[in-house]
Amino acid sequence: MLDNLWLVPVWPLLGFLGNGFFGRRIGKRAVGMIACGSVGLSLLSALLAVGELLALPHGVRVTQVVAPWIDSGNFQADWGLLLDPLSAVMILVVSGVGFLIHVYSIGYMHEDPDYPRFFTYLNLFTFSMLMLVLANNYLLLYVFWEAVGLCSYLLIGFWFEKKSAADAGKKAFIVNRVGDFGFALGVMLLWTSLGTLQYDQVFASAPAQFPAGGAVVTAITLLLFVGATGKSAQLPLYVWLPDAMEGPTPVSALIHAATMVTAGIYMVARSAPLFELAPLSLSVVAWIGGLTAVFAATIALVQNDIKRIIAYSTISQLGYMFLGCGVGAYAAGIFHLMTHAFFKALLFLGAGSVIHGLSGEQDIRKMGGLRKRMPITAFTFLIGALANAGIFFSAGFWSKDEILYGAIASGHVGVWALGAASAFLTAFYMMRCYYLTFEGRPRVEEKAAHHLHESPPVMTVPLIVLALFSAFVGFVGFPPEHGVYHRFVEPVFAVAGGVESHAVPADVWTMAGISLAVAVAGLLVATRFYVWRPETPARMVERYPKAYQVLLNKYYVDELYDALFVEPIRRGSFWLWRQFDDRVIDGSVNGVAAIVRVGSAVLRRVQTGYVLDYVLSFLVGVVAILGYLAFWR
């Protein structure tokens, strides 16, 4: 398998082509089987490849060049794949979670007339994401970075006849483009400084070429991080992700929770050798991560759409991952990426199950008491919520705690505080979401209550599988430093100097205790607000109406961007249209036609139709020629 690494991404590509060309002719069952089967084969190939990698000596990475691509002067880039511990973790997450979501979608999208198109796009996305994490050079990474952005646009705007969905797709793509611009500049700067874009060559020559803390490497890493803020929805380019909830819920689960948005973190982790040479950039990464984590968590506190809550939670958790990378705890960041993929996908799919069961209702104020009628969904959702909140035992606890420990152990108390605050808020809003959706008195509307039912097994089985992972996968990361996971990825991040090996083990348990206490505190406050004293939320709104409005309206950031960027551009475009396109361009084209028309109006008067006029011109011509011949020659 290691000789045929290309097999891992190629199955979904084949699925994309098959369903794309023949999807409408082969019937729903075949489409579903091709789509899920291809990702399943990917998962199988990935498992085999990683298995073989484990058998190799520790720290070996496998590169396979599938085909040469660009070879021009001193620039060379190939279709090259790299399998090392980092990309191994990523392909397992992408294909594993992807497979479960594909299966779930068979149930969720069953009634949709565009069923084949959905699976076509989903397979294309899976292919692109696998290529993104397997690429062995920055150029290929950038190509598939764009490709996943394209798939995101296609899938967010899947129900494109709905204006809000089409707009959301555009918004996602355009905001991402801003980030991608920074990313492209970073890649170009990297090439002009080092002359190569291949990972191994870049990381080998970087320490020699770039003085630690130098301007060039700081610029490169900051520009790369700009790309990451766009793709992974951090401040200030996060605004597209909540709107992306317009897409079908499996899309939200796969792309906007488990995989595509993690591309930014993957890229930062992959570029760890570069970031280690630019401490300023690392600070920026950590602070932006921490601030985003708290910022998004505060918004999630008061949202009423179940998907929006989970979306802001995703933004917040991505901030956590960047926080981890920013303090040098890359392994912790990737660990959280992995656990987050499981429980966030679980939460989204659970939300999808609820929405499906309620025939489309998404407002949690119109839910409640669903646990009795949808027990599997409720229980798995609870596990996901606890994992997200970082309650002990669940995977989320281990990964979150490790990031916080990494922050404090490397002396970043400020970001640690942000992380801890965010953990408290996360526990609160997740439990709020759970309680309002599944517990308490049912507030479901009559027409939705009518069809209320637990989802079919094709949807609940993935939920159960994800719940098991969310609960138990954390143990591969325990204890930190010596766990299975850490020993596996350690060679990739050796350059970071191993933050975890810093302090005395006793500190680890104290910090773990604090993390747990913070999370449990959030849980208890939420329980007080929504179970023991349900009148509390209303009272809080009364006491702090302005704060509530600010949070409910997401700090008015969308309105701000609208005024700062969208409106001026729209007005500028309008001006260009009327003044330049209409007047100058159309004017010159029409002007040419007008000249021809006026000219011909003058010249056609020669055609009098009167033969004797023609005879006259004939004679004049003869006289002229004879005169010339007689007198000039």
Next chain:
Amino acid sequence: MQVPLSAYLILSAFLFIVGVVGVATRRNALIIFMCIELMLNAVNLTFLAFARFLNSMDGQIFVFFVMVVAAAEVAVGLAIIIAIYRNRETVDVAELNLLKW
């Protein structure tokens, strides 16, 4: 006293000019045709004058050709005028202005 060559040539030129003016000025198609014939005959005169004064038969033979061509041209031209008359009820060239823009 022999008639000088210039006399013939002047006569020819004069006849030719009359023919030209007639073609350019007259409105009746038949009159225009007659003026064309006049031009042709003026040219014949020139040929014959030169044939006589250069003692060459070439000029005289060429006159035959000119006459044949003139006859053929008249036949075709009159056929056309008759066709036009049948269509348009007129032989006035001023009224044949369908090709006006």
